[in-house]
Amino acid sequence: MLFRAGSAARAYNVAKNQAAFTEANCHAENCAGSQSDRKGPAPVAMDILQVAKRAKVSTATVSRVLNGFPGVREATVARVRRAVAEMNYVPNPNARSLRVGRTRMFGLIISDINNPFFPELVDAFEALASAEKIEVLFTHTNYDPRRLHNCIRRMIERSVDAIAVMTSEVDEQALQDATKAGVPVVLMNQRKLAAKYPNVPVEYAAGFREALDHLLALGHRDIGFIAGPETLNSAVGRKEAFKTALRSHGLHVRTEWIATGDMRVEGGRTAMEKLLACNPRPTAVIASNDLMAVGALQAAHAAHVSVPKHLSIIGFDDIPIAAMVHPPLSTIRHPRREVAARAFACLQLSLQGVKVDANPPLQPHLVIRNSTAPPLGVKRARSGKHQVTS
Amino acid sequence: MLFRAGSAARAYNVAKNQAAFTEANCHAENCAGSQSDRKGPAPVAMDILQVAKRAKVSTATVSRVLNGFPGVREATVARVRRAVAEMNYVPNPNARSLRVGRTRMFGLIISDINNPFFPELVDAFEALASAEKIEVLFTHTNYDPRRLHNCIRRMIERSVDAIAVMTSEVDEQALQDATKAGVPVVLMNQRKLAAKYPNVPVEYAAGFREALDHLLALGHRDIGFIAGPETLNSAVGRKEAFKTALRSHGLHVRTEWIATGDMRVEGGRTAMEKLLACNPRPTAVIASNDLMAVGALQAAHAAHVSVPKHLSIIGFDDIPIAAMVHPPLSTIRHPRREVAARAFACLQLSLQGVKVDANPPLQPHLVIRNSTAPPLGVKRARSGKHQVTS
DNA sequence: AGAGCAATTGTAAAGGATTACATCGCTGTC
């Protein structure tokens, strides 16, 4: 037998990959032997043709039955069904996709799976897909908008039917690849691109309004904020929403009570240290995400400021951790399950040639736990002018 | 034009799906029109044939270049490469998989993506796959071993090349489907099935040994344990490992100091309440996972038992939350990134016809944070006989 | 009974890549 170019290349790959595996205690077997083992003794491939033969019909009829086309006689359907069951035949998805041009796979791109914000979103998306017998291919950009390019390209190469880009930052360039390939896309909360691409908006302001209602009802007037970096547009959006809510409640914005963190625990801690150093101090602080709220909690604790007795803290997102820290964190819940559902629905519509232009925004809601309480004593609103503007 | 059966069926599906979408503000367009829009004005499909023509070679040569087969003249390679780039051609993965029989997709099945234990594992697995240009299809069983069946079947239907079953509970029946279909599988820490299937074991005992070393060094002798339910074999394994470690350090097992929880925060809290009610109390408690350790922390706090001053607590897993609670939790880190890497490597080997029988077990290690300290005062070992057995 | 028509079923052509095998030029040797 000739040693052919093809086999040579394959052999090379095998060797390379084996070398990569160093730790396990393993041994190579006769490669050809074990391969034929895996294929089994099956002399005939398990075709639609085999099924057809068994049911004594043509492949076309089998296909029709399997795809639920009307116009096949009852009795024939039954015969085919039985043959399929007996041989437990599953159609080859590649052949099918090749012919039909659809894969029944959706891409899901998130920023970072280690960010506790995302699992619920992924979970919700996957549940919906699963119900529709759609498979989910997923990756993350690790917050790098440039990596989005790669992610999208990979998905297009796999010819997914549609892509949900659920990252906080989006590089428009990357989206064009998808458009060029004719793959529908949906974004999460990207107002700037909403005109060009379907988008699922979240109205941060609604959440902050509820949070402020709650704090004001408790008697707070001096409210600080822990913002995220200006480079993240979700963070900017949240800060603006906070300010707007503040004003619409007739309080004015004190810039010294706005500290900035990195959206992580560490950043929340240092931001809170700054706020604690203010004189006068705010009596309540809202953080633009829960991780920073947790950091804030730690800083307060370190400074022997008791939460919620001396200071109220509200987070944003309602990640699982929020309920686990001490005290359990009151927080504005980001409706990410609903976001996932909307995104999924959008994609399905896009695939049907329906154009989705204006999604009504989803509303975050306050979840009250134990990190909020009335301010100490009878605290006069020292600074807030308290004029009711709106 | 005849109204054919096929189109009728499709129309039905479209209608059904549209009805499912209720909330978004959307309007249907001329369906046929928008579909042809999506396909674009492209009169010729973007084949390998087009590339071949452009490069003035045959499709075979293009394929050879693309797959890095040796024996193509330098100049030809360049010409093909250029043509590919100019037309930015990407091969159709379905056609390729159809022909080759491999999809370069791995399945990854976990218990629950909302469980903070898993994201890192998924992340690690995905990173490795991505580096090998393998795509990951993933789903979760939601702790229901019966759902594993469905998960595996779905993956087989998608003809993934291999499946990593990273759930704590495994239904052997389900695995047989994979075996029957010739799809390699790898399990996580399933000793019982290790003989039949490749398995990545984790040696819990090593972690507990380190934890006990640490506690003993601090002066603790009275050590309690929060176990998981007997129905979970990972929980049973951890309890056994704890007992073994205790004995090998010459301490004896006091059953009243072993409480059982549900592996969640709530269960940890109630378990700890029981331990706190003991007289005498243990001076240190190890929980079989971090979530229960967090619950334990809460219970201690509620009972005004200060951690680590009055009580030391050690968790297991090292989920992100462990570092965020107060005090930051000392915990035994489950090497899940390494597990993912091992699993991935195993699958690749299996695909190459290499049989992996005995994977050396991975070792968890103690991560010391702030939930452990010496016991209060000069605490005599009231109960532990302290005979050095081993 | 036979025409006409609808309901079923069959035949065979895509769909896009990989690859066994054939072919074509060369070079080097006898």
Added chain:
DNA sequence: GACAGCGATGTAATCCTTTACAATTGCTCT
């Protein structure tokens, strides 16, 4: 100068479904 041998490339079969179109069947109606 013929031919073996080798390197580079081309031809065409193949992977498995779906589906347009053709063919057949079965029924109704006159």
